[in-house]
Amino acid sequence: MGKYSEDPLWADIEPLPTDEGGPNPLAAIAYSEEYEETMSYMRAVMAANEYSDRVLELTEDLIDMNPAHYTVWLYRAKTLFHLDKDLREELEWLNETALEHQKNYQIWHHRNLIVDRLDDCEGETEFVEQMFVKDAKNYHVWSYRQWLVKRFGLWETEELEFTERMLREDVRNNSAWNHRWYIVNGREAEGVKGEWDEGLRKRELDFAKNAVGKTPQNQSPWNYLRAIVRTAGVPLASLKEFAEQYASLDRPDSVRSSFALDLLADIFAEEEGGKDKAGKALDLLAAKYDPIRKNYWAYRKSQLGLESSTPEAVVAA
Amino acid sequence: MAITDSAADDTLDELLRNKARIIELPDDNNEDEVTGVPFPGNHLRKNGIHHLPQWLQQTTIGLFHDDYNTVSSEALDKTAAECLPHLTGQDNQGIPLNRHGLPHLQRKQHASFLHTPLKGLPAPYAAMDASRPWLFYWCTAGLSFLREDVSMYRERLMETVRPLQNKIGGFGGGHGQLSHCACTYATLLALATVGGLDVIDREAMWHWLGTVKQADGGFRMAIGAEEDIRGAYCAMTAITLLNLPLELPPDSPTREAGLTHFTDRLGEWISTCQSYEGGISSAPNHEVHGAYAFCALACLCILGPPHITIPKYLDVDRLIRCLTTLQTNPEGGFAGRTNKLVDACYSHWVGGCWALLEAAVVGPHEAKQNGSVSSAESRLWNREALVRYLLTCCQQPGPKGGMRDKPSARPDGYHTCYSLSGLSAAQNQYTYNTTASTTDRETGRLLSAFNWKGERASEGDMKGLSVERNDVVELVHPVFVIRFEAVEEARRKFARGGFPVVEGTD
Numbered sequence: 001m002g003k004y005s006e007d008p009l010w011a012d013i014e015p016l017p018t019d020e021g022g023p024n025p026l027a028a029i030a031y032s033e034e035y036e037e038t039m040s041y042m043r044a045v046m047a048a049n050e051y052s053d054r055v056l057e058l059t060e061d062l063i064d065m066n067p068a069h070y071t072v073w074l075y076r077a078k079t080l081f082h083l084d085k086d087l088r089e090e091l092e093w094l095n096e097t098a099l100e101h102q103k104n105y106q107i108w109h110h111r112n113l114i115v116d117r118l119d120d121c122e123g124e125t126e127f128v129e130q131m132f133v134k135d136a137k138n139y140h141v142w143s144y145r146q147w148l149v150k151r152f153g154l155w156e157t158e159e160l161e162f163t164e165r166m167l168r169e170d171v172r173n174n175s176a177w178n179h180r181w182y183i184v185n186g187r188e189a190e191g192v193k194g195e196w197d198e199g200l201r202k203r204e205l206d207f208a209k210n211a212v213g214k215t216p217q218n219q220s221p222w223n224y225l226r227a228i229v230r231t232a233g234v235p236l237a238s239l240k241e242f243a244e245q246y247a248s249l250d251r252p253d254s255v256r257s258s259f260a261l262d263l264l265a266d267i268f269a270e271e272e273g274g275k276d277k278a279g280k281a282l283d284l285l286a287a288k289y290d291p292i293r294k295n296y297w298a299y300r301k302s303q304l305g306l307e308s309s310t311p312e313a314v315v316a317a
Numbered sequence: 318m319a320i321t322d323s324a325a326d327d328t329l330d331e332l333l334r335n336k337a338r339i340i341e342l343p344d345d346n347n348e349d350e351v352t353g354v355p356f357p358g359n360h361l362r363k364n365g366i367h368h369l370p371q372w373l374q375q376t377t378i379g380l381f382h383d384d385y386n387t388v389s390s391e392a393l394d395k396t397a398a399e400c401l402p403h404l405t406g407q408d409n410q411g412i413p414l415n416r417h418g419l420p421h422l423q424r425k426q427h428a429s430f431l432h433t434p435l436k437g438l439p440a441p442y443a444a445m446d447a448s449r450p451w452l453f454y455w456c457t458a459g460l461s462f463l464r465e466d467v468s469m470y471r472e473r474l475m476e477t478v479r480p481l482q483n484k485i486g487g488f489g490g491g492h493g494q495l496s497h498c499a500c501t502y503a504t505l506l507a508l509a510t511v512g513g514l515d516v517i518d519r520e521a522m523w524h525w526l527g528t529v530k531q532a533d534g535g536f537r538m539a540i541g542a543e544e545d546i547r548g549a550y551c552a553m554t555a556i557t558l559l560n561l562p563l564e565l566p567p568d569s570p571t572r573e574a575g576l577t578h579f580t581d582r583l584g585e586w587i588s589t590c591q592s593y594e595g596g597i598s599s600a601p602n603h604e605v606h607g608a609y610a611f612c613a614l615a616c617l618c619i620l621g622p623p624h625i626t627i628p629k630y631l632d633v634d635r636l637i638r639c640l641t642t643l644q645t646n647p648e649g650g651f652a653g654r655t656n657k658l659v660d661a662c663y664s665h666w667v668g669g670c671w672a673l674l675e676a677a678v679v680g681p682h683e684a685k686q687n688g689s690v691s692s693a694e695s696r697l698w699n700r701e702a703l704v705r706y707l708l709t710c711c712q713q714p715g716p717k718g719g720m721r722d723k724p725s726a727r728p729d730g731y732h733t734c735y736s737l738s739g740l741s742a743a744q745n746q747y748t749y750n751t752t753a754s755t756t757d758r759e760t761g762r763l764l765s766a767f768n769w770k771g772e773r774a775s776e777g778d779m780k781g782l783s784v785e786r787n788d789v790v791e792l793v794h795p796v797f798v799i800r801f802e803a804v805e806e807a808r809r810k811f812a813r814g815g816f817p818v819v820e821g822t823d
Contacts (some may be wrong), residue, residue: 006518016493017477018480018491018492018493019492020477020480020492021471021476021478021479021480021481021492022476022477022479023475024473025473025476026435026453026470026473026474026477026478027434027435027436027437027438027449027452027453027477028437028438028443028477029437029438029439029440029442029443029446030438030440030442031440031443031446032438032443034604035440035443035446039446039493040396041491043492047493057718063495065443065444066443066444066446066447067444068444068445068447068448069446069447069494070447070490070494070497070539070542071447071489071490071493071494071495074495074541074542077541078541083550093612094673098799105543109543122603136388137606137654137657138600139606140603140605142601142603145599146602156614168387170387170389171385171387171390171655172387172388172389173388173389173656174605174654174655174656174657175604175654176606178592178593178594178603178604178605181568181593182602186602186720213387214383214412215383215385215387215390216381216383217381217382217383218383218656219655219656220644220655220656223594223595223639223655224593227593227594231593234644245672248742253420256381257381258381273636288377289380289381290374290646290649290704291370291371291372291377292421292644292646292649292699293376293642293644293698293699294371294643294698294699295696295697295698296637296641296697296698299637299696299697303621303634313538
């Protein structure tokens with residue numbers, strides 16, 4: 001006998017035990033009695049389309065045992081809305097659960113549904129930031145944060161400062177770079193054209209260049225720089241002087257960043273008569289600075305119509 | 318990891334993973350002249366190992382070590398340190414070596430590891446109660462990649478999934494659970510692998526898929542759940558393998574938005590998932606992630622020939638650049654995101670992108686020129702480095718076998734399956750037949766995904782990759798990630814399309 005079968009509150013429900021499909025199910029889970037019983041009652045209430053307080057308790061029990069149970073989460077949300085429950089209370093309960101199950105996806109989708117319905121995001125950005133203390137790259141949490149920004153129009157508030165804070169903590173956190181890009185460009189989808197005037201461009205270029213200065217072999221700000229010039233419609237060559245601080249064909253022995261060399265190769269390729277120089281940069285990457293990607297560098301040469309060279313030849317030159 | 322939802326990376330990790338078991342470096346890494354900071358791998362110089370590939374030589378490893386440490390760089394350094402002794406052959410964990418000096422693929426042990434969960438799972442696996450179909454797929458498909466016979470599981474799997482199939486169509490994670498694209502995909506592929514497709518109610522599936530198709534062109538994972546690129550790939554896999562009509566069912570809510578076909582606005586929606594970094598994210602504006610790149614590319618390869626649909630909807634040069642940088646130095650495996658750690662599962666999610674991208678880049682032009690597009694030299698990526706990472710770092714030593722994310726992680730079915738399919742992607746050659754037809758005239762079925770050919774690693778390939786015949790994994794279909802034979806069976810079985818007429822409904 002278990003918690004539910006002994007409870008008079010549940011006496012009217014005929015539990016639906018697990019159908020294993022046959023006598024020898026594959027990868028059958030030896031459920032604990034508690035889990036099996038709770039799921040049996042869950043199946044029964046779902047089959048009866050029951051939305052009630054006792055269903056909320058049941059879902060809470062199940063989520064506690066299996067937080068990845070998407071069916072139970074979705075049914076809980078339906079029940080809460082059906083009963084017109086106090087969603088603030090739900091958020092409080094969620095806060096505890098989220099901290100226990102950091103990487104769980106369902107919890108964030110559920111939070112999304114609740115906060116959307118509440119139509120109020122008070123305290124949300126603070127809570128999200130708290131989540132980042134433990135895992136600053138949690139994909140679901142960053143996705144949720146983006147949703148908050150869009151849903152509640154937080155573009156102009158403190159999001160930019162927030163990304164700066166996160167990147168001060170870890171300048172290699174690519175999720176934070178992605179969020180920054182979203183804050184600067186995300187409104188395009190809503191018809192607000194990203195205003196890439198000179199001021200904004202300079203601000204963002206300086207921000208990324210400063211990060212490169214600290215960590216030249218950090219791919220995130222290099223990706224960001226390339227994206228700015230492409231989106232703002234500025235020639236790639238505008239980054240040449242900057243890239244040459246970290247890689248130069250004149251000083252092939254003291255390249256400080258493979259990403260700078262890669263960028264230079266693209267810049268040379270766009271220059272008139274620059275193909276050979278581009279080829280040299282790509283050879284240098286293949287032979288010395290990034291040999292794990294030697295096939296890719298050779299492919300890039302072939303795109304320029306250049307023959308591939310042997311590593312020996314490059315080193316000798 | 319993305320496609321499995323929270324199943325593999327979250328629940329299993331949290332519940333079942335041991336504390337990290339970091340393999341200590343020998344205590345001689347105090348020679349730090351090269352960079353001025355202690356760096357994993359410095360000890361290798363002393364041993365004078367010259368047979369190592371260039372990216373594992375000290376001169377390369379010591380490059381570019383920025384002094385400015387952060388949480389990310391510390392994690393990256395720690396991972397390099399735990400992998401280097403294995404990569405360089407200092408610690409082979411007692412696994413017998415092949416004649417090129419790499420550990421053999423422990424076929425028997427990995428097979429036994431994959432058979433085990435199918436026998437039954439202890440109570441803590443209740444945490445995977447919503448993702449059990451993945452276990453069916455990882456285990457049966459993984460076994461088939463090792464050329465193990467899995468036909469003995471046919472009847473039992475067909476029985477087991479019957480309560481997972483809902484009357485409204487599709488499969489949930491368990492009895493009484495909502496139909497879900499990921500559960501449906503995993504169940505479908507497992508059934509195809511063991512030859513049990515008859516259990517699927519195709520007509521109901523068609524109706525259900527009509528309820529998750531969205532007006533913007535994408536697919537939700539379940540009714541009321543998130544819309545992301547996994548949904549698109551999973552749904553199109555079901556539609557194509559089962560030869561469901563491409564027309565939306567009449568009861569599909571999306572029809573109200575003016576859509577008439579499952580493929581409407583789909584390519585355009587996938588376009589919006591290409592991020593500023595050039596890679597693909599789960600949904601527009603999210604961070605680039607290797608697993609989503611595979612979902613996007615495979616989905617486009619269902620919609621049409623790779624050299625047509627991929628460049629039509631994606632900026633190929635930027636995508637290639639982004640994916641290339643995910644191959645980590647010095648480990649040689651792939652990371653899922655910029656500045657994140659290598660993980661064996663991306664051997665499939667990113668490693669599996671290359672056959673599709675190479676076909677997109679080559680197209681019919683070079684195929685004609687050279688007769689065949691396949692060449693022993695890989696065109697875009699480093700196959701040799703991936704093979705080395707998987708064989709040296711990701712095999713769990715000992716009789717229980719299994720493959721793992723990285724040396725400090727425990728093996729599991731997810732990493733074993735995708736390590737094996739990643740190995741297959743690196744070892745064998747996959748080419749697209751540009752002359753085959755792309756649509757079935759009678760049923761309208763999209764045929765492009767069936768036009769792939771696999772070619773086993775040649776002697777030359779094997780030598781270049783430092784493997785022997787016994788270390789080579791079976792051919793794995795580059796779009797559907799099951800054996801070619803299983804894909805062919807599904808193609809043949811549903812060639813006539815349509816739905817069976819049930820007696821008494823007339």
